[in-house]
Amino acid sequence: MLPVVQIGPLAIQTPGLVILLGLWLGLLLAERYAPRRGVHPNQVDNLVLVTLVSGVIGARLVYAGRYPAAFAASPLSLVSLNPGLLDWVGGAAIGLIAALIYGNRKKMPLLSTLDVLTPLLGVMAVALGVSHLASGNAFGAATDLPWGVHLWGEKRHPSQVYEIVLALIILGVFFPGRSAFLNWKPGAYFFAFMASSSAGYLFLAAFRGDSTLIAGGVRLEQVYAWIILAVCLIALLWLDKIYPAHRPEAPSSKSER
Amino acid sequence: MKTLSATPKIWLSIFALIAGIAWIWISRGEPGSTSEGNLPLPRQGFAAPEFSLETPEGETISLSDLRGRPVLINLWTSWCPPCRTEMPALNRVYQAYRDEGFEILAINSTWQDNQADAIAFAAELGLDFPVLLDLDGQVSRLYQLRSLPTSFFIGKDGVIREVVIGGPMSEALLRIRVEELLKE
Numbered sequence: 001m002l003p004v005v006q007i008g009p010l011a012i013q014t015p016g017l018v019i020l021l022g023l024w025l026g027l028l029l030a031e032r033y034a035p036r037r038g039v040h041p042n043q044v045d046n047l048v049l050v051t052l053v054s055g056v057i058g059a060r061l062v063y064a065g066r067y068p069a070a071f072a073a074s075p076l077s078l079v080s081l082n083p084g085l086l087d088w089v090g091g092a093a094i095g096l097i098a099a100l101i102y103g104n105r106k107k108m109p110l111l112s113t114l115d116v117l118t119p120l121l122g123v124m125a126v127a128l129g130v131s132h133l134a135s136g137n138a139f140g141a142a143t144d145l146p147w148g149v150h151l152w153g154e155k156r157h158p159s160q161v162y163e164i165v166l167a168l169i170i171l172g173v174f175f176p177g178r179s180a181f182l183n184w185k186p187g188a189y190f191f192a193f194m195a196s197s198s199a200g201y202l203f204l205a206a207f208r209g210d211s212t213l214i215a216g217g218v219r220l221e222q223v224y225a226w227i228i229l230a231v232c233l234i235a236l237l238w239l240d241k242i243y244p245a246h247r248p249e250a251p252s253s254k255s256e257r
Numbered sequence: 258m259k260t261l262s263a264t265p266k267i268w269l270s271i272f273a274l275i276a277g278i279a280w281i282w283i284s285r286g287e288p289g290s291t292s293e294g295n296l297p298l299p300r301q302g303f304a305a306p307e308f309s310l311e312t313p314e315g316e317t318i319s320l321s322d323l324r325g326r327p328v329l330i331n332l333w334t335s336w337c338p339p340c341r342t343e344m345p346a347l348n349r350v351y352q353a354y355r356d357e358g359f360e361i362l363a364i365n366s367t368w369q370d371n372q373a374d375a376i377a378f379a380a381e382l383g384l385d386f387p388v389l390l391d392l393d394g395q396v397s398r399l400y401q402l403r404s405l406p407t408s409f410f411i412g413k414d415g416v417i418r419e420v421v422i423g424g425p426m427s428e429a430l431l432r433i434r435v436e437e438l439l440k441e
Binding site: 003004006011013064067069070071073074076077078080082084085136141152153154199202203205206210211213216217218219222223225226229230233234236237240 | 263266267270273274277278280281282283284285286287296297298300302303346403404405419421422423426427428429430432433434436
């Protein structure tokens with residue numbers, strides 16, 4: 001666990017640094033893969049930039065909208081660097097809307113673009129696990145198993161390590177260098193990746209010690225994972241219907257910048 | 258590439274979803290199994306570790322004395338710029354909410370500061386909340402201080418709701434968190 005790296009007077013939050021590194025590596029991988037799906041690498045960069053910037057601004061505005069009195073008393077807080085003043089759900093929704101608008105204006109094919117972004121998601125999943133390892137978040141349930149680790153006052157499942165291993169396995173299986181994926185229907189690569197990730201998460205969440213328990217002790221995070229799994233499986237079946245006789249797309253990089 | 262036809266895919270999907278529901282049911286947690294509030298540790302969801310420290314005037318304050326009231330523990334030093342920057346906002350928020358039971362314990366990490374400088378800084382700002390002196394670093398170690406400032410928002414039940422590492426915290430963040438703690 002290394003939540004903060006102190007470099008002279010500068011305290012760097014390791015989890016944030018790992019996430020940024022993951023974003024950079026994931027984007028590099030996605031850019032390499034993009035032309036094979038007929039999407040220009042610059043468009044991928046711009047799409048991610050538009051999503052992130054509008055997502056962060058949106059997250060702050062939504063948060064300020066929830067607590068207008070606090071921001072009226074301290075208007076400068078609107079530009080504060082505190083991540084605690086962000087509404088992540090609102091930000092994700094606004095980022096997604098901005099991405100859809102950008103993609104639509106640039107005539108980016110939705111399903112192929114999702115495929116292109118899949119390697120980025122794969123690397124980010126690994127980075128998220130490493131960031132949890134650095135911060136000690138997403139910690140495991142108490143266990144007597146020999147591979148348990150001492151964390152937060154108890155011997156626990158090394159859930160962050162499980163998370164990293166799962167993400168690495170899924171990234172390995174879905175590594176974009178494999179030409180076989182090019183024969184898949186547009187969108188199938190993305191939905192298969194998401195279905196695998198959510199199924200893996202649904203399994204591993206059972207070993208977490210910080211789950212939110214709802215009725216009957218059911219873990220809320222597993223319910224979310226199951227819903228994502230169901231949506232992805234339905235989407236895969238739907239792709240079979242709309243592309244009954246799919247022919248692989250010819251690689252192209254002629255898309256508009 | 259060989260692909261499955263539609264019918265086996267449908268059955269595989271149904272099987273995966275049923276298996277998922279079964280696993281959710283099998284792996285459900287028992288109440289209290291999530292460690293929340295059970296152990297005294299300086300992190301969100303755990304009980305705030307107990308301590309007693311003295312103010313520069315010699316008054317001893319224990320965290321347990323404040324049980325039933327929301328508390329903000331702020332670890333700081335006089336030489337740390339973000340600590341100095343956020344202190345006026347802390348004081349304004351304290352003035353606004355102290356009548357509702359909110360308390361701030363500003364723990365000066367004196368073992369890595371100069372006691373005279375710390376007291377002079379508190380006097381210069383006219384801080385209304387108690388300043389405590391961690392002379393030997395015991396509380397800094399207990400709260401696993403890694404970066405200055407570090408703040409712990411503690412609920413009326415003594416459980417840590419949020420840890421903010423680094424700063425300065427904005428006034429809006431402070432007001433929102435304190436109001437949430439008071440509403441609990």
